Amino acid sequence: MGALLALASAICYGLSDFVGGLVARRAPFATVALLGQAGGLVFALAFVPVVPTGAVGAADLGWGALSGVGTGIGMLFLFRGLADGAMSVVVPVSAVGGVALPALAGVAFLGERPPPLSWLGIAVAVPALWLVSHTRSGTGGVPGPVANGLIASTGIAVQYLALAQATPASGGWPVVAGRVAAILTVLPWTRAPRLRLRPAAIPLLAALAGIAAALALLCYLLATRHQLVVIAVVLSSLYPVIPVVLGIVVLRERLRATQVAGLLASAAAVTLLTAG
Template sequence: MFLGILLALSSALAYGASDFIGGVGSRRYSSWQVVLVGQAAGALAMLVAGLTLPGSPAAADFAWALLAGAGSATGSIFLLRGLASGRMGLVAPVSGVGAAVLPVLVGVALGERPSWLVWVGVLVALPGIWLVSRESTSDRSASARRALVDGAVAGVGFGTLFIALAQISEEAGLLPLAANQLVGAILTILTATSLGQRWRPCRGVIGWGSASGLLGASGTLAFMVATGMTSLAVAGVLASLYPAVTVLLAAGVLRERIDLGQRAGIAICTLAVAALALA
């Protein structure tokens, strides 16, 4: 179980770094371009790795991979919409908590019976994820109800990604992950086109998008392996700590200020990780 915890934390590190790089790139280029290039780069990397290290995927593995791709794309799309509404301080924590809660509930429904210490870690982590994801905002013009809906749907999307990845068999290899990334790219193009957004990549976005996408794909791989070594509930909560990584990178690299609530959230998340590790 300890190795599974380390892999789930590695997943959070990779996802958080991916979001940071993608966020910085989105300040210079369209976020749709960054997301599309990232998903395409991840799909290509997983395809090459899957052909080099072939597994034995079944039809069910690809079906779960397609659902994971749909969840990933849905989460990203609604998170972007919430970000554009100017209520990131509401959207981000709702999505982070949603992504953590859904795998716990599904894991229990599938027969997982976490120990009391695991439940303590889970319950401690949720407010920590909320606090570390929050950003103060003075914008009161956007609708809070729409922001809540965006955050909730994004959380369901990311939670679905985690749940579906956990169902892919250990013998499947990496080809299902290539399918996961490819579905995300296709859905991004379709959604951006329907909304009239610019998605065709320019040359400058390739580096930002590729770095973000490769880190995201690494996080996906680490999470999938982690679920084979620990419970879905534990892996899902730990992977949902990725906002803390993004916040810390923004503070260290961009010198952005970490407010008191975020500091408290990071401390709470650290306690949650310790509880899960002891379990």
């Protein structure tokens, strides 16, 4: 169950990044992030009654809020990189960093010890994410895109690690607290005049991207209650596969040999992680 929930999280996050990345090319990146988190908050509030909830402690909400700060930082710098056309650098750096940092922290600080097959899956997943995300287009190794990717990866790592610390009794309320914190994190980056976006579909798509991201976090939160955080993070972090597949199906993009290798390696990583 935990592995399936983590994979569902990856699918939702992939959909969110695909839609959000397209919108960030046509609207200010901070506005896209803000509208996304607002849509995510509405969805999280509507979805909370579905998740079994007991006693919600202040610590649970605090961990959720810290996770939301990570989300806000991660989305700001991810969309900033995508808006600059540096997808070939920002996405792989943010993806690999976002999975490596929580995995290391889970082992070093949470005392988690994945079985041997899972370790092999983690070892396969990291280069797989790089291969499947990296393309020839973009700005190569320019410091700006790399910096955006590294900052985004740090935010994503904080998001995953902090949310996993919430107790099962808290239900989905840590995700709600996270959306509020994410909005407050993103808000200073936005400018009021830029909220008037045309066409009207742009705000709607940005909100839908945020709803998908909120659902991804809910699936991830539930996954951590059935699975080691290290494994849940790695499976959830396979989300870059989804934009690549959608790019082929929807945008008629062509796969490069390295991306094919990355997709195959990702499938192998999923197999190893779920078998372990």
